[in-house]
Amino acid sequence: MPELPEVETIVRQLAEHLPGLRIGEVRITHADLIRESPESFRKALWQAEFVRVLRRGKNVVFELSGAQILLVNLGMTGQLLFGAAEECPEPPPHCALRFSLLPGGTLFYADARRFGRLLRLTPAEWTAESKRLGPEPLGSELTDARFFQGTSKSRSPIRSWLLDQTRIAGIGNIYANEALFRSQVHPARPASSLSEAETALLLASIRIVLEEAIHLQGTTLQDYRTAEGDKGNFGPRLLVYGREGLPCSVCETPVARTVFGNRSAFFCPKCQQEVPSSGL
DNA sequence: AGTGTATCCTGCAGGC
DNA sequence: TGCCTGCAGGATACAC
Numbered sequence: 001m002p003e004l005p006e007v008e009t010i011v012r013q014l015a016e017h018l019p020g021l022r023i024g025e026v027r028i029t030h031a032d033l034i035r036e037s038p039e040s041f042r043k044a045l046w047q048a049e050f051v052r053v054l055r056r057g058k059n060v061v062f063e064l065s066g067a068q069i070l071l072v073n074l075g076m077t078g079q080l081l082f083g084a085a086e087e088c089p090e091p092p093p094h095c096a097l098r099f100s101l102l103p104g105g106t107l108f109y110a111d112a113r114r115f116g117r118l119l120r121l122t123p124a125e126w127t128a129e130s131k132r133l134g135p136e137p138l139g140s141e142l143t144d145a146r147f148f149q150g151t152s153k154s155r156s157p158i159r160s161w162l163l164d165q166t167r168i169a170g171i172g173n174i175y176a177n178e179a180l181f182r183s184q185v186h187p188a189r190p191a192s193s194l195s196e197a198e199t200a201l202l203l204a205s206i207r208i209v210l211e212e213a214i215h216l217q218g219t220t221l222q223d224y225r226t227a228e229g230d231k232g233n234f235g236p237r238l239l240v241y242g243r244e245g246l247p248c249s250v251c252e253t254p255v256a257r258t259v260f261g262n263r264s265a266f267f268c269p270k271c272q273q274e275v276p277s278s279g280l
Numbered sequence: 281a282g283t284g285t286a287t288c289c290t291g292c293a294g295g296c
Numbered sequence: 297t298g299c300c301t302g303c304a305g306g307a308t309a310c311a312c
Contacts, residue, residue, distance in 0.1 A: 002305060058306080076305050077290080094290085113289045115306060156283060165307080172305055221305065222292080262285065264303080 002074045003058060004137065004170030005213035006224050006232060010080050011055040013227035014107075017082050018050040018062075022102040030096035033111065034118050044068065044120055047102075057133050057169030061126070069126040075115030077223040081108040092229075112223060133169040137206050142168070148199040151191040158194060158202075159187035160261045171206065174219055174241045177266045179206040181240045186272040187265040188258070212237065240266040 002010070023045045028038040049065040060080060062070040072080065083089030085104025092110040097118065099107040109118065121129065134150075135142040150168070154161055161167055162176040171179075180187050182205040185198060194202065218224060218232030221242070225231060239249050244257040248268040256269045 006305075073306080075289095075307075078306095111289095112291065113304090113306095115288070117307090154282080160283080163306090174305065219305080224305070260284085263306095 002078065002218070002224055003172035003175050004055075004210055005175070005234065006218035007055050007058050007060060007074065007170070008214050009217045009232065010227045011053050011060055014060070014080065014082060015053040017084070017105070017227075018053055018101075018107070020049065021105060022047055022049045023064075024100040024102045026100070027098040028096070029098075030111070030114060033096050033109070033114060033116055034120075036120070041120065045070070045099075056130055057136070057165055058172065067123055069121040069123060071117075071119045071121055071126065071129070072109070073117045073119075075111060075113065075117070077112040077114075078116030079108070079110045079223065079225050080227050081110065081225065081229055082106070082227045083108070133165055134167040135169065137168055137170055137203070138210060142203070144196075144200045144203060147203045148194075148196050151194055151199050154191040156191055157188045157260060158185060158191045159263075159265050161191040162206075163261070163263070170210075173263050174221075174238070175206070175209050175213065177241045178209045178239060181267060181272060182209060184271050186274045187267050188260060188274060240268065242266065 026042045026045055028041065031038050034041050048068055050062060051065055052063040054061040054063065058073065060072040062072070064070060079092065081092055083106040089106050091098060092108055094112040095108055095110045096114065097109040101107060135146070151158065151161060159176050159180060162171045163173065177187060179202060183198065183202040185194065185202055213219060213234040216233040216237065217226055217230065219234040219238065220231035221235070240255050243255045243266060245254050247253070248255055248271060251268065251270050253268055253270040255266055258265050
């Protein structure tokens with residue numbers, strides 16, 4: 001579920017609380033979320049201190065003392081929930097890991113579907129992994145020219161292109177559909193068919209949608225919660241995602257849904273032409 | 281190389 | 297009420 005705005009919200013909150021705290025006991029109730037034995041995971045993290053909390057794409061990156069990285073990908077339904085020291089927090093539903101923090105506090109990882117992953121990496125491993133990912137959509141390295149250079153060489157549908165984390169990191173199905181609507185580009189159009197002007201408008205739309213969603217702490221459909229347990233408030237601002245049959249906010253044509261790449265695409269059939277028509 | 285499909289897993293909504 | 301089907305924010309191992 002969580003895309004860039006949701007992960008950014010979680011990271012900003014955890015960055016306020018975690019640095020300086022150390023990991024004590026780790027209770028693991030769903031070991032399939034880590035790629036090693038619970039014993040080695042616990043032992044490696046014992047007494048490690050949180051130094052920084054960062055985001056890269058849809059990943060939460062915990063920089064720990066002892067040159068360790070804890071990389072968390074939330075999958076569809078993962079949650080990172082922080083409980084302050086003075087609380088005695090109940091484990092959330094589907095709690096998979098519980099980190100007791102020193103001198104006080106608790107960090108839970110919960111995940112109903114268990115598509116998420118928690119990986120311990122060395123800084124070198126993380127650097128290599130990060131290089132696999134595409135540029136950050138909100139970063140200054142991603143220029144209009146670089147974006148167009150990427151899209152112009154791919155015949156895959158632009159919606160699929162946007163979801164490919166090796167091409168651009170952090171966009172998921174919600175914000176891909178929303179940005180395509182705002183730039184009036186049909187989701188199934190080959191990426192290479194977009195003009196330079198269209199890609200510039202699309203990148204601008206991506207940035208506007210992501211920034212606004214961050215401002216509203218993300219979109220909660222079902223499971224997503226901030227690190228403080230709150231729902232995101234961007235849901236009412238969605239213009240096409242999940243709105244099949246409802247009127248387009250621009251022209252009132254019913255929003256359509258099609259499936260490709262195993263994911264639903266939502267779009268306005270009038271505002272987003274599959275074959276862009278000149279004139280009209 | 282670059283694309284598209286199937287799969288991991290659980291929960292929920294809607295139809296009958 | 298209850299069973300069944302389809303669908304869900306993601307990532308990846310494969311087949312073409």
